[in-house]
Amino acid sequence: MTQTPTGRTPFSTLSRRDVLAIGALGATALAAPVAIRNLGTRPMGQSVKERYDTDILVIGSGFAGTFAAVEARKQGHRVLMLDKGSVGWSGLSPWASDSRPFDPSIYDRDEWMENLSTNCEYVNDRGWFDIFMDESLDIFETLDSWGVHRCKPFERSRVFRRVLRQAGVEIVERVMVSSLLKDSADRIGGAVGFTFDDSSEDCRAITVTAKATILCTGAGAYKSPGFPNWGQTFDGDAMAYEAGAAITGKEFHDTHGTFSNISAASYENWSWAQEVTGAFIMVGPPGRESGGLTIESALRAAETGVSRRGGPPGGGAPGEGGLPPEFAAMAKSAEINQSYKGKGFLAREDLILDFGLPPEGPPPQGKLDKGYSVGGSTAGMGVHKSEGVFSADHSCKADGLDGLYVAGDALGSMLCGASYPGRGFSSYGSAIQGRRAGQFAGEAVAAMEPAEIAQSEIDTRIAAMWAPRERAQGYSPDWATQVLQATMTPFHILYVKEERRLAGALSSIEYLRKHIVPMLVASSGHELRLAHEAANMLLNAEMKLRAGLYRTESRGTHYREDYPARNDDDWHCWVLMRKSAEGGMEMSKHALPEAWKPDTAASYRDNYPRSYPGEDSYRAARHTG
Amino acid sequence: MAIDRIHGCTGCGNCVRACPTDVLRMDPETELATIAHPDACQICHLCRLSCPVDAITLTPEKAIRPMVSWA
Ligand SMILES: Cc1cc2nc3c(=O)[nH]c(=O)nc-3n(C[C@H](O)[C@H](O)[C@H](O)COP(=O)(O)OP(=O)(O)OC[C@H]3O[C@@H](n4cnc5c(N)ncnc54)[C@H](O)[C@@H]3O)c2cc1C
Ligand code: SF4
Ligand code: SF4
Numbered sequence: 001m002t003q004t005p006t007g008r009t010p011f012s013t014l015s016r017r018d019v020l021a022i023g024a025l026g027a028t029a030l031a032a033p034v035a036i037r038n039l040g041t042r043p044m045g046q047s048v049k050e051r052y053d054t055d056i057l058v059i060g061s062g063f064a065g066t067f068a069a070v071e072a073r074k075q076g077h078r079v080l081m082l083d084k085g086s087v088g089w090s091g092l093s094p095w096a097s098d099s100r101p102f103d104p105s106i107y108d109r110d111e112w113m114e115n116l117s118t119n120c121e122y123v124n125d126r127g128w129f130d131i132f133m134d135e136s137l138d139i140f141e142t143l144d145s146w147g148v149h150r151c152k153p154f155e156r157s158r159v160f161r162r163v164l165r166q167a168g169v170e171i172v173e174r175v176m177v178s179s180l181l182k183d184s185a186d187r188i189g190g191a192v193g194f195t196f197d198d199s200s201e202d203c204r205a206i207t208v209t210a211k212a213t214i215l216c217t218g219a220g221a222y223k224s225p226g227f228p229n230w231g232q233t234f235d236g237d238a239m240a241y242e243a244g245a246a247i248t249g250k251e252f253h254d255t256h257g258t259f260s261n262i263s264a265a266s267y268e269n270w271s272w273a274q275e276v277t278g279a280f281i282m283v284g285p286p287g288r289e290s291g292g293l294t295i296e297s298a299l300r301a302a303e304t305g306v307s308r309r310g311g312p313p314g315g316g317a318p319g320e321g322g323l324p325p326e327f328a329a330m331a332k333s334a335e336i337n338q339s340y341k342g343k344g345f346l347a348r349e350d351l352i353l354d355f356g357l358p359p360e361g362p363p364p365q366g367k368l369d370k371g372y373s374v375g376g377s378t379a380g381m382g383v384h385k386s387e388g389v390f391s392a393d394h395s396c397k398a399d400g401l402d403g404l405y406v407a408g409d410a411l412g413s414m415l416c417g418a419s420y421p422g423r424g425f426s427s428y429g430s431a432i433q434g435r436r437a438g439q440f441a442g443e444a445v446a447a448m449e450p451a452e453i454a455q456s457e458i459d460t461r462i463a464a465m466w467a468p469r470e471r472a473q474g475y476s477p478d479w480a481t482q483v484l485q486a487t488m489t490p491f492h493i494l495y496v497k498e499e500r501r502l503a504g505a506l507s508s509i510e511y512l513r514k515h516i517v518p519m520l521v522a523s524s525g526h527e528l529r530l531a532h533e534a535a536n537m538l539l540n541a542e543m544k545l546r547a548g549l550y551r552t553e554s555r556g557t558h559y560r561e562d563y564p565a566r567n568d569d570d571w572h573c574w575v576l577m578r579k580s581a582e583g584g585m586e587m588s589k590h591a592l593p594e595a596w597k598p599d600t601a602a603s604y605r606d607n608y609p610r611s612y613p614g615e616d617s618y619r620a621a622r623h624t625g
Numbered sequence: 626m627a628i629d630r631i632h633g634c635t636g637c638g639n640c641v642r643a644c645p646t647d648v649l650r651m652d653p654e655t656e657l658a659t660i661a662h663p664d665a666c667q668i669c670h671l672c673r674l675s676c677p678v679d680a681i682t683l684t685p686e687k688a689i690r691p692m693v694s695w696a
Contacts, residue, residue, distance in 0.1 A: 035695075089671055090645035154674050157643075173642070197641075199661070200653035228669035231645035264627065265685035267670035274674065368685065478664065479695070526647050526662050 040523025064408025071438025120417025189451025226258025418556020
């Protein structure tokens with residue numbers, strides 16, 4: 001075994017024998033000294049400081065960031081883009097394959113709205129969906145004109161970079177932004193971050209002052225195995241929350257799965273998309289109840305002990321007997337799909353068969369035996385477009401904070417409410433919101449003086465940023481992340497919720513935030529990034545648990561065993577959380593328009609076609625009791 | 626492990642930029658790509674897809690990381 005500079009044994013260097021030996025020793029024998037020594041500790045005060053000044057700072061370079069930056073440039077502003085990865089390669093954007101542009105010449109607007117709202121269980125923002133229906137076809141045409149439909153998903157990186165360069169956007173990559181900057185009037189005026197690639201030079205501190213900042217930092221998850229989002233750790237939420245923004249949508253979940261035999265292998269789950277040149281255009285409206293991402297696999301795990309889809313070969317588990325309904329519906333639309341707009345887009349059915357379904361019998365010769373489809377691969381991630389920074393209108397401006405705009409997966413737009421309503425809304429949603437954020441931020445800065453950021457503000461933020469690198473002793477980010485994963489990922493905490501279990505997990509997460517986060521150590525630039533990511537994931541865990549506890553009903557992907565039914569009287573609302581003056585997490589309800597409620601003349605089951613375990617008896621008891 | 630080996634690298638740097646989780650770095654001495662932080666590999670293959678000479682090998686193994694201590 002080798003030792004890292006933090007004085008611990010990296011997992012990668014554990015031989016199989018070491019792992020087995022550790023397993024045999026048992027947990028008590030493993031009690032190491034409480035904190036590790038940071039053998040790579042380093043005073044960072046003298047590190048190189050780079051400074052930029054711009055009109056609009058865009059953080060993140062996926063669909064949202066690219067559209068935001070291009071739009072802001074169109075208005076003639078100077079635009080600087082930062083990304084902790086690189087354009088089009090990082091975040092979720094290299095993976096999106098399907099889209100569902102609304103074409104008013106083919107489709108019925110009311111049907112789309114009605115179906116989507118039923119599927120998203122009435123807490124979707126209908127205003128955003130109207131905007132989606134107004135603008136998605138134009139996004140389709142724009143992407144088409146850029147050449148996006150002539151490449152594979154990962155090859156969009158080249159396209160986005162070309163478009164950004166042609167627009168005159170300045171791009172600085174591999175910079176992890178750690179904190180927003182405020183002026184004396186509490187307006188956001190830029191951000192600080194650091195370069196973490198210390199292979200040939202030391203980490204540098206990057207300071208950007210800007211008239212407006214657009215967060216396009218995407219979503220997050222807990223680096224759970226089997227989904228390609230380990231670089232995404234809710235950094236935008238964390239920075240905005242610290243600065244005073246409200247966060248929403250945390251009680252709802254994404255529920256993608258992986259395969260039992262290769263649960264960590266993201267690519268094997270998504271190769272079908274990366275191997276295809278072209279675009280999948282979803283045809284027809286979203287289903288009222290089918291086609292969405294539900295908590296089905298978690299419920300199945302809780303009830304039957306197997307979360308796998310299809311159950312054992314020959315067994316009688318759910319999902320047997322051919323395609324699940326949403327896939328069957330897609331197969332039907334494949335024909336239209338092929339000829340959509342005469343551009344030869346790809347049929348969906350032949351590819352979808354490869355995904356999510358258990359193999360029948362042994363795998364064909366030479367083919368990988370993936371095993372069964374199991375849940376949990378996106379633990380921590382919310383519903384695309386529903387979790388994130390709250391904006392009270394559709395301008396993408398963070399509620400209550402001047403100078404800060406948010407778009408894409410980082411924006412809690414609630415476009416998709418309580419569950420993702422089928423394929424094809426997310427990447428275009430990011431593009432639409434990015435473009436709007438670019439437009440509104442651009443209009444706002446036209447009349448703005450540059451923000452004046454005090455040097456003391458910059459120094460304080462940079463000192464906090466370097467702290468784990470300077471600390472002599474503490475906890476490794478890897479350890480904090482593993483404890484977080486073990487606490488949050490099990491289906492009975494995050495997906496099948498109950499008050500005592502949530503409260504138990506919350507007390508552990510609070511402890512980690514209070515005692516471990518201030519003691520995280522980083523022996524390198526890489527670990528410094530991991531330390532900030534761990535802190536951000538832990539903040540998100542607290543948000544998810546608190547939102548889960550707060551919403552005492554069930555809705556969409558938020559299922560409470562102890563409140564297993566929808567309650568429109570009390571919970572037809574969004575849950576917001578803000579950092580209070582005392583530093584605690586303040587919860588509140590944001591009421592929604594009466595007109596968005598389900599039809600009171602229709603039956604409960606008609607309004608809510610999906611049912612939860614225990615729901616009917618709970619409702620019966622409530623009505624008679 | 627997930628990212629397995631790099632063989633035949635010509636030093637273009639694509640994979641380092643493509644990797645979203647900072648697994649890969651350019652070795653300043655050899656000026657070739659190296660596997661610096663394999664623990665962070667999410668088995669997404671973006672590095673392999675970005676490599677012009679197909680130098681990168683990955684395995685789809687199921688990786689379970691043991692929790693070995695309190696730190
Ligand atoms: C496997 C998979 C399949 C999908 N399939 C589809 C689909 O078929 N159709 C669809 O519409 N959508 C799909 N999605 C969702 C879609 O990809 C995303 O919703 C969309 O790409 C999000 O775009 P974004 O620009 O908002 O965020 P992202 O693409 O996630 O971009 C965020 C960017 O911010 C950067 N960043 C984050 N934090 C920091 C920080 N602290 N400092 C600096 N930079 C930072 C990241 O590096 C990243 O580049 C899929 C996603 C995945 C992962
Ligand atoms: S597979 Fe993905 S995470 Fe692993 S090294 Fe390659 S690009 Fe990085
Ligand atoms: S992409 Fe291939 S050739 Fe280029 S640095 Fe990486 S391994 Fe080497």
